[in-house]
Amino acid sequence: SAVISQKPSRDICQRGTSLTIQCQVDSQVTMMFWYRQQPGQSLTLIATANQGSEATYESGFVIDKFPISRPNLTFSTLTVSNMSPEDSSIYLCSVEDALSYEQYFGPGTRLTVT
């Protein structure tokens, strides 16, 4: 199974600023995903980030607000731009094992916007 780390693990930010979250995997993977989990809610898929192509965003999420980079097969970043208190959530990245179709999730980044 893949081991995923995220940085930072948590942060408190002021409204109007931006935060970049890093996701590092210990093996090369094609598919990476970014999710948001608002307080007390389930996970919502933000976008799919495949290396060598533009990220594909789900309905309700746009690149200007959540720009994503995927420079190689082990790393991705998600930026939360121009933050507001409504962006306070846990942000998680995940990767898919191409052989088993299992997804492995990072520990999450807990973001609080004041």
Added chain:
Amino acid sequence: DAKTTQPPSMDCAEGRAANLPCNHSTISGNEYVYWYRQIHSQGPQYIIHGLKNNETNEMASLIITEDRKSSTLILPHATLRDTAVYYCIVSAGDNQGGKLIFGQGTELSVKP
């Protein structure tokens, strides 16, 4: 939108089997049934998945009805550490870009 329906919460006595139901009446022929769980303050953890046959691994068993419109996840001997939110997800895997669409899940409480 999620394509599954699960009870919002269930209780189970420690050491007993936990049977978590899931309805997925609109499942397509190429869609798998996946189960994940999320223990408080952690990322979701893969449990098991299947297409049409029943599956078993070291964590759980997955029973899928013959018409594939519903399934049951079985934790044979629940422990306190199994207290978590359990998500049933249908997905076509790589045929839909590997996306997982999470519903609200079932909050399982294992009690001593």
